[in-house]
Amino acid sequence: MTATSQEATPAGAHAPQPVLQAVNIVKTYGNVVALDGVDLELYPGEVLAVIGDNGAGKSTLIKCLSGAESPSTGQILLDGHPVHFRTPLDARNHGIETVYQTLAVAPSLDIAGNLYLGREERRSGPLGSILRMLDGGGMRKHAKSQMTSLGIGTLQDMGQAVESLSGGQRQAVAVARAAAFSSKVIILDEPTAALGVKESAQVLKLIQSIRERGLPVILISHNMPQVFEVADRIHIQRLGRRAAVVSPKTISMSDAVAVMTGALKVVPGQEVEVDEQGTHAVDPSAQQH
């Protein structure tokens, strides 16, 4: 059918400028090389999945992009401009929001309180400026419209404590928080790892509604069916490097896993043939392992 090269480009014919770009990122911890010159491009409006075996460097790569770690060398470009994140707050101030697998919400605060946690809005007038009083009603109202616009209609009461929610609903709150405040990029780090099947489906639906809003998403996941369901392109990380970028439309799940584990090698510039059935017929010279 079609051929996919190492540089799978986004849907458009001309590759636009990436929103977020990592160039030759190296991250070492003492003698351990976690990232060995990784490139990553995230284009406007796409869902880019990052997959890779344990120890392939996906977490470290994501930590560099979200500001939790600083790369040893290499550059991160946001809209083409170099940026340096020292803390997650730096990245967030640049419009990059991250959702973690650990359900990072404060259980006893309510939904609106969690949505605005760390960036509460004060009342206007002297109540806000002198008494520093928060605008609880306004935050609840905005939280509600945010949830509705993401299609999370089941959460009606923004004054409900988050601990009374299911795991999927808590993660929905965390994703909604990211979507509400992100202006550039949303990074989802294994958002469904702690969730059941039904709850995962809820979160995947959320990812799709974020894409419909035009915000690009980086999704880190172990779950191949989920990746193939929502991703536009798949960045395969292997041994601290980017092994390939593939399109889920033109590569089978087993081939993606083969690239991930090193069973199938993609040589830069060389094309991987994928036939009609989706089974691969690869140039023998490319199969080295």
Place this chain on the structure above:
Amino acid sequence: MSSTTAAPESNSGYDAAEEFLETRTPAQRVQTLLHNYPWLSPAIVLVISVIVFSLLNSRFATPNNLSLITQQVAVVGALAVGQTLIILTAGIDLSCGAIMVFSSMVMAKTAFDSGVPGPLAILLGLGVGALAGAANGLLVTKVRLPPFIVTLGTLNIFVALTLLYATGRTIRDAELATGLAWLGETFTIADVRITTGVVVMLIMYAVFAFVLKYTAWGRHVYAVGDDAEAARLAGIRVQRVLMSVYVTAGVLYALTGWILIGRVNAASPNSGIDANLDSITAVVIGGTSLFGGRGTIVGSLIGALIVGVFRNGLTLAGLDVYYQTLAVGILIIVAVSVDQWIRRARA
């Protein structure tokens, strides 16, 4: 944009709403209610105990006796304000009483020895309280020791510093500089004599009830106690919040030291010995969870009042002081059990 994202639910294959339609048993409803209003169960206990003690002894509900209870509660109640802040962050402060006494000695002795004017001596005492709180805060946030260990150590340090500084001497009555005993003065409302110290305590509660409920700092205190890692990921500077809580608590303990001087009309290195644990008792009975993140400041006031009412009522009933201690012990166990029961409902 919102019109396009209002996705039809029909083809999604599951009904997300069904999780909300689950029926709740009456016990679960009670759990939810107590969970949403942590001060509710102690408030019920307080009302019932007041009614029971009034029926048992006609002298209980007299203006004089009620006045006495408020005065007996003032010191522990005021101390419990700072203690509540720290327990809400999942910490605990065993040194609160020691900081209070140390600050009160500084207030009285700087005025007595060096002739520092009363108001300035009080400010000095508040400053010492802030420094003591900062010492606890630095050990918790920078050295990363558990608050229990930190305050167990500083408890002994502050007690020793107080004794060394006071050289065993009590400064009483006429020796106190002007203003120091002001919080012991009384005025009368509807036949009930109220001390200014009680009023200051109530103001402390009012201020921090507001701050915890309506300011960003208050929410961050809850969030840090709830799940410090989640709070950090949400962009809250956890160590800074903890530090501010310990310093604020130190100032509040010193303010309580001023109330203490008024209450006993003296500054003694040996006063308020039981106050450390009594403040924790008040907070716990008041429905604040020792695991952090849940509770209210008003609950601690109710908790302090419950202990005061029990001690007073049992004394009037002619029971030995040991029974009072026994009753308080049982109250603590019951309060923590209720807290655990409420928490289990959520897991």
